[in-house]
Amino acid sequence: MVIIKIKGAEILIKALEDEGVETIFGFPGGAVIDIYDELIKSEKIRHILVRHEQGAVHAADGYARAISKPGVCLVTSGPGATNTVTGIASAYCDSIPMVILTGQVNTSLIGNDAFQEVDIVGITRPCTKHNYLVKDIKDLAKTIKEAFYIATTGRPGPVLVDIPKDVVQAFAEYKPLKNVKMRSYNPTYEPNMKQLDRVVEMIKNSKRPLIFAGGGIILSNASKELIRLARKIQAPVTTTLMGLGAFPASDPLWLGMLGMHGTYRANMSTAECDLLIAVGVRFDDRVTGKTSTFASKAKIVHIDIDPTSISKNIVVHTPIVGDCRITLERLNKLLGEEDFKGIKASRKPWLDQIEMWKSTKPLAYEQSDTIKPQFVVEKIFEITKGDAIITTEVGQNQMWAAQFYNFDKPNCFITSGGLGVMGFGLPAAIGAQVACPDKLVIDIAGDGSIQMNIQEMATAMQFHLPVKIAILNNGYLGMVRQWQELFYKKCYSCTEMSHTPDFVKLAEAYGAVGLRATKPEEVVPVLKKAFASDKPVIMDFVVEREEGVYPMVPSGADITEMLLV
Amino acid sequence: MNNGTENKKHILSLLVENELGVLSRISGLFSGRGFNIESLCVAETNEENISRVTLVTTGDMFILEQIKKQLNKLISVVKVLEFTGTPFVQRELVLIKIKAKQESKAEILRLVDIFRSRIIDVSPECYTIEVTGSEDKIIALLDLLRPFGIKEIARTGAIALAREKK
Numbered sequence: 243m244v245i246i247k248i249k250g251a252e253i254l255i256k257a258l259e260d261e262g263v264e265t266i267f268g269f270p271g272g273a274v275i276d277i278y279d280e281l282i283k284s285e286k287i288r289h290i291l292v293r294h295e296q297g298a299v300h301a302a303d304g305y306a307r308a309i310s311k312p313g314v315c316l317v318t319s320g321p322g323a324t325n326t327v328t329g330i331a332s333a334y335c336d337s338i339p340m341v342i343l344t345g346q347v348n349t350s351l352i353g354n355d356a357f358q359e360v361d362i363v364g365i366t367r368p369c370t371k372h373n374y375l376v377k378d379i380k381d382l383a384k385t386i387k388e389a390f391y392i393a394t395t396g397r398p399g400p401v402l403v404d405i406p407k408d409v410v411q412a413f414a415e416y417k418p419l420k421n422v423k424m425r426s427y428n429p430t431y432e433p434n435m436k437q438l439d440r441v442v443e444m445i446k447n448s449k450r451p452l453i454f455a456g457g458g459i460i461l462s463n464a465s466k467e468l469i470r471l472a473r474k475i476q477a478p479v480t481t482t483l484m485g486l487g488a489f490p491a492s493d494p495l496w497l498g499m500l501g502m503h504g505t506y507r508a509n510m511s512t513a514e515c516d517l518l519i520a521v522g523v524r525f526d527d528r529v530t531g532k533t534s535t536f537a538s539k540a541k542i543v544h545i546d547i548d549p550t551s552i553s554k555n556i557v558v559h560t561p562i563v564g565d566c567r568i569t570l571e572r573l574n575k576l577l578g579e580e581d582f583k584g585i586k587a588s589r590k591p592w593l594d595q596i597e598m599w600k601s602t603k604p605l606a607y608e609q610s611d612t613i614k615p616q617f618v619v620e621k622i623f624e625i626t627k628g629d630a631i632i633t634t635e636v637g638q639n640q641m642w643a644a645q646f647y648n649f650d651k652p653n654c655f656i657t658s659g660g661l662g663v664m665g666f667g668l669p670a671a672i673g674a675q676v677a678c679p680d681k682l683v684i685d686i687a688g689d690g691s692i693q694m695n696i697q698e699m700a701t702a703m704q705f706h707l708p709v710k711i712a713i714l715n716n717g718y719l720g721m722v723r724q725w726q727e728l729f730y731k732k733c734y735s736c737t738e739m740s741h742t743p744d745f746v747k748l749a750e751a752y753g754a755v756g757l758r759a760t761k762p763e764e765v766v767p768v769l770k771k772a773f774a775s776d777k778p779v780i781m782d783f784v785v786e787r788e789e790g791v792y793p794m795v796p797s798g799a800d801i802t803e804m805l806l807v
Numbered sequence: 808m809n810n811g812t813e814n815k816k817h818i819l820s821l822l823v824e825n826e827l828g829v830l831s832r833i834s835g836l837f838s839g840r841g842f843n844i845e846s847l848c849v850a851e852t853n854e855e856n857i858s859r860v861t862l863v864t865t866g867d868m869f870i871l872e873q874i875k876k877q878l879n880k881l882i883s884v885v886k887v888l889e890f891t892g893t894p895f896v897q898r899e900l901v902l903i904k905i906k907a908k909q910e911s912k913a914e915i916l917r918l919v920d921i922f923r924s925r926i927i928d929v930s931p932e933c934y935t936i937e938v939t940g941s942e943d944k945i946i947a948l949l950d951l952l953r954p955f956g957i958k959e960i961a962r963t964g965a966i967a968l969a970r971e972k973k
């Protein structure tokens with residue numbers, strides 16, 4: 243038999259094709275020039291040339307979330323690699339499956355402070371699920387296989403593969419690998435059934451149950467099972483920021499998001515429930531507020547695939563390690579054998595109480611002659627009828643998007659949740675638009691954040707990705723200003739954006755469409771015009787400058803201690 | 808009273824893939840999450856590509872739980888064992904350089920003998936003692952030697968294995 247040896251770069255591309263990769267977000271450089279020389283020949287992989295490597299990673303993140311496939315990035319060594327770190331850290335916090343390929347200097351030069359050498363494996367160790375340096379071409383195909391396996395299984399996350407230039411220049415045989423076997427990595431998917439029996443008992447004995455769902459539902463595709471559970475046991479549902487869309491906002495059992503900017507009823511229900519079924523969440527401090535009083539009247543069930551999430555911040559009564567979808571499926575099956583006939587009547591006092599909280603303290607804002615940012619988000623929702631993919635920047639814009647756009651389906655709300663990265667929304671929208679060419683993709687943005695990755699407008703133009711950017715332009719780093727207003731005696735230290743570009747002209751300079759609204763009655767026409775366009779559009783909504791996000795729980799306070807409008 | 812909130816010493820024994828960077832993954836986890844490492848000892852095992860890391864840490868039961876889970880989560884860690892509550896043997900090797908004045912030599916030799924340790928290097932003013940044993944034994948010997956004037960000390964950190972069932 244003749245052994246056919248091919249170049250490492252070709253092995254890499256073949257291995258990526260065999261993983262089903264269709265899109266790579268990247269930016270070339272000396273250390274990856276051989277890979278790009280092969281990539282251009284691939285008929286299966288499309289390369290999206292970003293304008294900054296951070297954009298590549300956020301785009302891969304948005305892509306991954308929009309279609310539940312791993313996102314892939316390719317960047318050069320040194321500065322190319324370091325520019326990816328923020329995006330990787332964000333994906334790590336939000337458990338987004340992603341593979342980042344970085345070029346590296348020749349193996350013989352590693353450790354010599356060579357030109358554009360950086361120890362990216364060392365730098366990203368704490369913010370990747372795992373990472374590799376491929377030192378031998380013989381390990382290349384296997385490493386790629388493992389990287390995708392690790393990124394997409396268990397609790398998903400980013401995996402970085404650092405590939406020296408001489409490795410992709412070397413020659414070897416490519417043998418496609420079928421399976422991955424790793425003695426040191428074996429996620430638990432199946433829940434402990436005895437624990438689930440206990441949950442059934444707890445549900446039967448509960449008078450005031452509450453389901454608290456998170457990003458784990460979306461990642462494990464468990465939304466249907468969640469809806470089934472909630473309706474069956476007539477338990478109201480709240481979610482984290484990352485969980486928005488996991489449960490339909492149009493359902494009567496929906497309470498809205500909980501936590502620092504959660505709804506009044508969601509936070510009150512959490513404090514008053516006697517059973518909290520937490521699924522696919524990690525009890526982040528933005529959700530729990532003061533941990534010692536969080537859900538203090540409740541027995542807590544916690545279902546999560548990552549054992550480290552359990553009893554890390556909040557000690558729980560019934561921990562269950564398992565995949566959210568499989569676990570809820572098993573739980574629903576167990577519950578199916580129970581009789582829930584009188585359930586609606588017996589839940590009435592609890593649901594009535596919640597309805598009362600809702601009607602006394604609904605999410606609200608006051609209309610005025612200037613445009614209210616919440617109004618813009620409401621109109622975006624109404625015009626799109628909820629059928630758009632929404633990405634966000636970070637700050638007030640992000641919270642208003644979460645509060646005033648009613649998400650009915652998973653994979654439609656894409657935000658940098660755990661890390662809160664300003665500059666996330668535009669590249670993420672680009673990634674989502676690549677994944678879903680026929681969908682309307684809207685970045686709800688702030689005037690500060692949008693400037694952090696504005697260069698990606700050129701990417702949107704080059705690849706005909708008609709993303710829409712709605713800037714809620716308050717002339718401030720609004721969220722920080724709000725904290726200064728409330729907790730720092732209105733000393734607005736360094737939060738005024740006194741110099742911003744003319745966003746309309748900026749859009750036009752990129753060849754995109756720029757629109758502006760300064761009065762409430764202009765909002766709907768601007769939105770309609772933007773959504774009808776087949777080009778990228780920047781909408782500059784000049785909004786009330788000192789509007790705040792409410793309710794708000796001061797950092798570290800009990801979640802019922804809400805500042806209201 | 809022990810409701811798990813008491814800070815205690817724990818010995819963890821990890822079997823890890825013998826690959827690039829595994830030690831920095833472990834130490835990075837400890838420093839990044841504010842866990843404490845008292846000693847750490849790494850070497851190959853009889854199994855190919857597997858090393859054993861023996862690590863001594865302190866913390867209450869909640870912290871220990873998190874440490875074990877976080878270690879298990881590292882892809883390069885194959886197995887995490889913890890010895891609290893199970894019979895195990897533990898040893899540490901210590902080299903002690905001690906001032907040996909004419910008048911104290913006899914007493915030092917007597918202590919070396921009692922502790923079944925050895926003198927492995929001698930110079931006119933100095934002995935180097937080699938001792939192995941459990942933590943208690945080592946602390947006891949060090950306490951007794953200290954008055955003579957310890958010049959230098961090198962410790963391996965603890966290693967441990969679970970006892971076989973009899």
Ligand SMILES: Cc1ncc(C[n+]2csc(CCOP(=O)(O)OP(=O)(O)O)c2C)c(N)n1
Pocket residue numbers: 635636637638639640662663664687688689690691692714716718719720721722
């Ligand atoms: C990269 C980065 N730097 C700083 C922050 C801190 N930060 C959080 S929100 C915010 C203000 C964002 O301003 P803008 O984009 O205008 O949004 P607004 O709050 O006004 O809606 C800042 C500075 C951050 N989250 N990310």
Ligand SMILES: [Mg+2]
Pocket residue numbers: 688689690714715716717718719720
């Ligand atoms: Mg702003």
